[in-house]
Amino acid sequence: MIKLTRPINILVKRRAAIGDVIMSTGVVRELKRLYGDNCNIDVATECIEVYRNNPHIRHICHTNVMPDIAGYDKYINLDDAYELNPTDNYLDSYFYRAFGYTDMNQRPELFPNDEDQTAVLNTIYQNELDKYIVVHMRNWHWGAKNISMDVWLDVFAQLFEQRTDFKIVTVGGTTDFFIEDHPLFIDARAKYTDQQLKYVCDNAQAFVGIDSAPYWCAAASSTHIIALLTHLHPERILPERNRELGKNCTAIQTQEECRGCGDKQARPIRYINCIKGNYPCAGNFDTEAITQAILKTL
Numbered sequence: 154m155i156k157l158t159r160p161i162n163i164l165v166k167r168r169a170a171i172g173d174v175i176m177s178t179g180v181v182r183e184l185k186r187l188y189g190d191n192c193n194i195d196v197a198t199e200c201i202e203v204y205r206n207n208p209h210i211r212h213i214c215h216t217n218v219m220p221d222i223a224g225y226d227k228y229i230n231l232d233d234a235y236e237l238n239p240t241d242n243y244l245d246s247y248f249y250r251a252f253g254y255t256d257m258n259q260r261p262e263l264f265p266n267d268e269d270q271t272a273v274l275n276t277i278y279q280n281e282l283d284k285y286i287v288v289h290m291r292n293w294h295w296g297a298k299n300i301s302m303d304v305w306l307d308v309f310a311q312l313f314e315q316r317t318d319f320k321i322v323t324v325g326g327t328t329d330f331f332i333e334d335h336p337l338f339i340d341a342r343a344k345y346t347d348q349q350l351k352y353v354c355d356n357a358q359a360f361v362g363i364d365s366a367p368y369w370c371a372a373a374s375s376t377h378i379i380a381l382l383t384h385l386h387p388e389r390i391l392p393e394r395n396r397e398l399g400k401n402c403t404a405i406q407t408q409e410e411c412r413g414c415g416d417k418q419a420r421p422i423r424y425i426n427c428i429k430g431n432y433p434c435a436g437n438f439d440t441e442a443i444t445q446a447i448l449k450t451l
Contacts (some may be wrong), residue, residue, distance in 0.1 A: 154189060154191070155191070156190075156191065157191045160188075160190065160191050160192050160193050161188060161191060161192045161193070161226045161227060162192070162193050162195070162224070162225045162226050162227070163184060163188075163192055163193065163194045163195070163225060163226065163227040163228075163229065164194075164195050164196075164197060164219075164220070164222060164225040164227070164228050164229070165177060165180060165181055165184070165194060165195070165196050165197070165229045165231065165251075166196070166197040166198065166216065166219070166228070166229070166230045166231060166232060167196075167198055167231040167232060168197075168198060168199055168216050168232050169198070169199045169200055170199075170200065170366065171200045171202075171203060171347065171366035171369070172364065172365055172366040172368060172369040173231075174198050174199075174200040174203045174204075175203055175261045175263065175347065175366070175369040175370065175372070175373060176243060176244055176247055176261055176369060177196075177198075177231050177247060177261075178203065178204070178207065178261045178262050178263070178373070179244065179247075179248075179257075179258065179259045179260055179261050179262065180229070180231065180247055180248060180251045180252075181194055181196065181204075181207070181209050181210060182209050182258075182262060183248075183251075183252070183257050183258060184209075184229075184251070185209040193211040194209060194210045194211060195210065195211055195212045195213065195214070195220070195225075196210050196212075196213045196214075197213075197214050197215070197216050197219045197220075198213070198215070198216060199215060199216055199217075201213055201214075201215060202346060202347055203263070203347055205264070205346070205347075205348060206264035206265070206266050206348060207262075207264055208264065229250065229251045230250075231247055231250060231251070233421045234246040234247050234250045235247070236420065236421035236422045236423070237420050237421045238420075239389070239415050239416055239418065239420065239422055240389075240416050241389070242388060242389055242390075242391075242398065243389060243390060244259040244261075244392070244393060245259075247259075258393075258396055259393045259396075260372075260373070260392065260393050260394055260395075261369060261372055261373045261392065262373050263347055263348045263351040263370060263373045264348060265348040265349060265351060265352040266348070269346065269348045269349045269352055270352055272345075272349055273345070273349050273352045273353050273356070276339075276341070276344075276353075277356060280320065280339050281320075282320055282322070282339070282356075283319075284318060284319040284320070284358060284451065285319055285320045285321065285322050285339070285356075285357055285358065286319065286320075286321055286322070286357055286358050286359045286360070286361060286447060286450070286451075287321075287322045287324055287353060287354055287357045287359070287360045287361070287362075287367070287371065287376070288305075288321050288322070288323055288324070288360075288361045288362060289323075289324050289325045289329065289360070289361070289362030289363070289365055289367040289368065290302070290305055290323060290325065290329055290330035290331070290362075291325060291329055291330075291362065291363055291365055292325075292328050292329045292330050293328070293329075295424065295425055296425070296427065296431075296432035296435060297383045297384040297414075297425040297427065297432050297434060297435060298363050298364065298365065298383070298384075298425075298435075299432075299435050300362075300363060300381055300383075300435050300436075300438070301435050301436035302330060303436055304435075304436060304438045304440055304443075305330070307440040308440050308443050308444050308447070309321070309332070311440060311441065311444040312444055312447060312448070313337070315444075315448060316448065316451055317337065318451075319337070319358065319451055320337050320338070320339055321337055321338050321339065322339045322341050322353065322357070323338060323339065323340055323341060323342060324341050324342060324344075324345065324350060324353070324367045325342050325343075325365070325367055326342060326343055327342055327343050329342055341353070347366070347370055350367060350370040350371075351370045351371075351373045351374045352374070354370060354371045354374035354375075354376040355374045355375050355376060357374075357376045358376070358377070358450040358451055359376055359377040359378070359379055359446075359447060359450040360374075360376050360377070360378050360379065361379040361381070361443070361447060362379075362380075362381060363380070363381050363382070363383065364380075364382075364385060364390050368380070369392075372392035375401075376401075377401050377402070377403070377450050378391075378392065378401065378402040378403070379402075379403045379405065379443065379446045379447060379450075380402060380403070380404045380405065381405055381407075381438065381443070382404055382405065382406045382407065382412070382413075383406075383407045383409075383412065383432070383434040383435055384412070384413065384414045384415040384418075384425045384434070385413060385415050386406075386412075386413040386415075386416070387399065387404035387406070389413075389415065389416075391404060403446045405438065405439065405442050405443055405446060407434035407435070407437050407438055408437045408438065408439060409429075409433055409434040409437050411428060411429070411434070412434060414427075414428070414434075
């Protein structure tokens with residue numbers, strides 16, 4: 154590698170949302186790996202917290218106060234990378250836009266520091282979490298991303314018929330679902346930073362949920378991911394680990410015949426329009442398959 158007198162200044166932009174910005178972290182890492190000290194990388198995003206503790210960047214700024222891109226040697230805009238190209242893997246779309254090819258380590262990453270780890274371990278000890286799974290019961294304005302509570306309740310009922318020697322840590326936001334007044338459930342909604350949630354997942358037997366910010370925190374971790382998929386085919390959204398798509402993951406798709414409809418949505422994808430009108434995919438899962446996938450991790 155040559156040594157540049159003046160490093161290449163690179164600006165990477167991904168406006169939102171949290172999960173989409175977490176996906177961009179692999180691009181930043183690979184840029185730094187390619188150029189090393191010959192580059193300075195800045196990031197522009199609304200989700201600044203994602204890049205906390207990230208060792209590969211120089212500066213981070215909100216997209217509302219972005220610097221002039223003319224001041225950079227290289228500008229990589231990842232906005233709408235997969236939204237315009239939904240029939241390929243989401244990370245492939247990011248990497249192809251950034252590099253022109255996809256044969257790279259695409260794994261996202263988050264960097265919990267010592268304080269993050271201590272906060273998580275304190276929660277684990279206080280709640281006696283010897284063995285636990287992380288579950289995200291999303292309740293959002295996209296109907297295709299809200300797995301029915303009937304599905305969740307059936308899964309939990311089947312689980313507890315066979316095992317009660319573990320707990321369920323429920324994550325997400327304050328609008329997401331939680332099972333109240335049950336001794337095996339821990340309410341961790343809106344409690345953790347992205348880095349802390351990654352570390353929570355590192356210590357969990359599995360993460361169970363749909364494409365979301367917590368899903369991508371889990372993708373940056375070492376835990377087994379049980380992906381519940383409605384509008385996305387597995388090959389679109391499963392994360393890469395050790396350069397293997399879907400490594401340490403189990404994909405369970407809805408039983409609706411129109412599953413994977415994200416391929417057919419108007420581009421750029423801003424919302425999932427259901428041809429049936431009421432998103433039956435979110436309530437049509439093989440709950441025994443989900444239960445067995447979880448039991449295998451315990």
